[in-house]
Amino acid sequence: MLVVRSSSFWHNMSIIRVCFLSTLFSLLAASSLCMEQTLGMRIEGSHIVMKTSCSSFFFNSQVNNAQGWKVIPEECEDLVARYMNNGQYAVDMEGVAVAVLDYLKDIIPGEDGKDVVIFDIDETALSNLPYYRKHRYGAEVFDHPLFSKWVEEGVAPAIPAMLSLYKVLQAENWGIVFMTGRTESQRNITSQNLLDVGYSGWTTLLLRSPAEAHTSAVEYKTRKRLQLQHEGYRIWTSLGDQWSDLAGAAVGNRTFKLPNPMYHIP
Amino acid sequence: MLVVRSSSFWHNMSIIRVCFLSTLFSLLAASSLCMEQTLGMRIEGSHIVMKTSCSSFFFNSQVNNAQGWKVIPEECEDLVARYMNNGQYAVDMEGVAVAVLDYLKDIIPGEDGKDVVIFDIDETALSNLPYYRKHRYGAEVFDHPLFSKWVEEGVAPAIPAMLSLYKVLQAENWGIVFMTGRTESQRNITSQNLLDVGYSGWTTLLLRSPAEAHTSAVEYKTRKRLQLQHEGYRIWTSLGDQWSDLAGAAVGNRTFKLPNPMYHIP
Structure with a gap:
């Protein structure tokens, strides 16, 4: 074989x-x-x-049947643009937020701040839609330096449903861990961007160290989660727009896949 | 907590x-x-x-964010009906079939017939849409005896994309395992139904024994898959409309989630 x-x-x-x-x-x-x-x-x-x-x-990319794709099919650019811009994306995000709240509603976080929810950042807490509007909603091959430049502007807006969810969870005493594929060199700009759009008081913000630069997303994120567990954190759920945010050990009893038809991170 | x-x-x-x-x-x-x-x-x-x-x-049910739901939201009956009837469902099934073929295209099954693909039956190989048309596309609470009566009529049609996929895989020397939550008492009618609509020459058909009647879908299917492995089968992928078809051990390197907005089996 x-x-x-x-x-x-x-x-x-x-x-x-x-x-x-x-x-x-x-x-x-x-x-x-x-x-x-x-x-x-x-x-x-x-x-x-x-x-x-x-x-x-759309279906295959979102349920994880299609893997390894690098650009969206050219003829789907209009459909993806409409999905992202006409309110459907925002509504689907709200649906996810409600599903998360429903899952967590009967769990009472402890007083020690160790019960946490893991939020991914890009296309989860923050939106890169302004960037992707200029890059054909993923129909162009990903340009790493150009995307980094956008990230370093620090002007990514919040995704409203996720910001609301974040605030609800904080009010209910949940700890929030941000875990991102962004690099340590982007820590300051990322923190500032998060604060600027309304996220504050997180438990910790985990970024990719230089040593982790070439680790796959699943490997890198799994390692970080196991480290969190080792430090006594109880991870209840992980939220992300990529299945690679939700795979591997210690993701929580349930995970939540957010919509993102624009790109795929294996 | x-x-x-x-x-x-x-x-x-x-x-x-x-x-x-x-x-x-x-x-x-x-x-x-x-x-x-x-x-x-x-x-x-x-x-x-x-x-x-x-x-x-729709999004949350298909990506496995919503769990434990028993009926579709009443106000979604029309949308689900349209999805199932207007060709979208059929096209999405075809999309899955192509994704499966793409995954398997570079794997050459051995001559020993031990390289297998696992097909679920209901809403995977066979369609219960004629039943669900009479039961509000899942907006009615599931009626087990009534559904069994329908199954025992043995007239469920094939899902065209999956029947085509099945034939392609057989032509390419893949073994096909049917694994279903249906019971041993429904073996004859299920075999006959499959044969009548064009499925034939499968490797094995696995049904739920009386001892397995109250096992969860994930447990039951995992046990069966491990048994297959024990018998020397190499499982490359599992196809099913429920995430419970695709969870647990020995599902294959990749799994494929088929659309089904009508019901949820935990």
């Missing part, structure tokens, strides 16, 4: 797309439920006739 | 809904992207002003 994982599902799919372009267009029909730009797919015998629709991209 | 998990998030939410009915209606506004019947939610200070939208129900 030979196992070679492909790096980008949605990229590979675009090759298949070209091959089957003729059948593709015959399937190009919008349905009544947000299926504009649906392309469709059929498998006949052992032959893949076609694939992809923005709705199925 | 007292931990008492509530049984039904979406049910409890309907109580909150009643309490905040006045603020609710002020938020009742459809957006341009499939947000009809959106109700909205706000958290003010430590006070939950409102919650729920069918879109956020």
Whole structure:
């Protein structure tokens, strides 16, 4: 058995797309439920006739079926833009906040401040939507230096539902741990950005040290969580827009996946 | 710390809904992207002003944020009906099939028939949509005897994308294991139903024995998978519409969550 994982599902799919372009267009029909730009797919015998629709991209990316994708399918840019801008994203975030509160409502945090909820930062506490608006909502290949420059401006807005959730949890005596893939060199700007938009009084802010620069997100975050446990923290839940925020040890009894159709961090 | 998990998030939410009915209606506004019947939610200070939208129900149920729900929110019946009937569900299933093929495409199954893919049955290989059409798409409380009666008619249609996927995988020499929460007493009718709609030549069909009647889905399925491994099978992936199909040991390197907004099996 030979196992070679492909790096980008949605990229590979675009090759298949070209091959089957003729059948593709015959399937190009919008349905009544947000299926504009649906392309469709059929498998006949052992032959893949076609694939992809923005709705199925959305579904597959959010439930963690699609892995390793690097850019959103080009034809989905409009759909993702509309999702992010027209209120749907904000409402779905609110839905997550309520689900979190429902899970935590019968747990009474101790007086020692050791009962904590872990918040990711990018696309969880803070929004990089202003950046992604200028970069085709993830339809452009990720530009690390350019994104870092944006981060270092320190002007990312809060995600309203998450800021509200944060304040509710603090009022209920929960400790909040911020854990981010951002680097130690971005500690000051990140702290300031968080404070500027209304987050304050967190328990701790964990960033990637130079030694952790090349660790995968899952490995890095797992190590940090185990360290927290070692320090006596009781982790009840982890919130993040990436499945890699929610995998590995010590994530809590339940985790919460926030919507993010713009990018994928393995 | 007292931990008492509530049984039904979406049910409890309907109580909150009643309490905040006045603020609710002020938020009742459809957006341009499939947000009809959106109700909205706000958290003010430590006070939950409102919650729920069918879109956020859909998102939260599918990514496994909402757990323990027993019926879909009543106001989402129309949205779920449209999702299931207008082609979106079928297209999303096709998207999953392609994602599965993409994952498996570089793995060459051995000649010994021991490299297997696990298929769940209900809402994976077979569709119970004809039943759920008569039962408000999950807005009615689940009626076990009535559902069993439907199962025992043996007329559940195949889910086209999954049947196509099944045939592709067989042609590529993959073994297929069916693993279902249905009982041994339903073995004959289940086999016949599968054969009638086009599934044939599976490696094995695993059902719940009387001794396993009261085991949770995760426990039961984990035990069966470990047994398969013990018998020398190499499990590469598990496909199911419930997260409980995809949790526990020996699910494979990657799993695939199929859409199902109608019901939840913990």
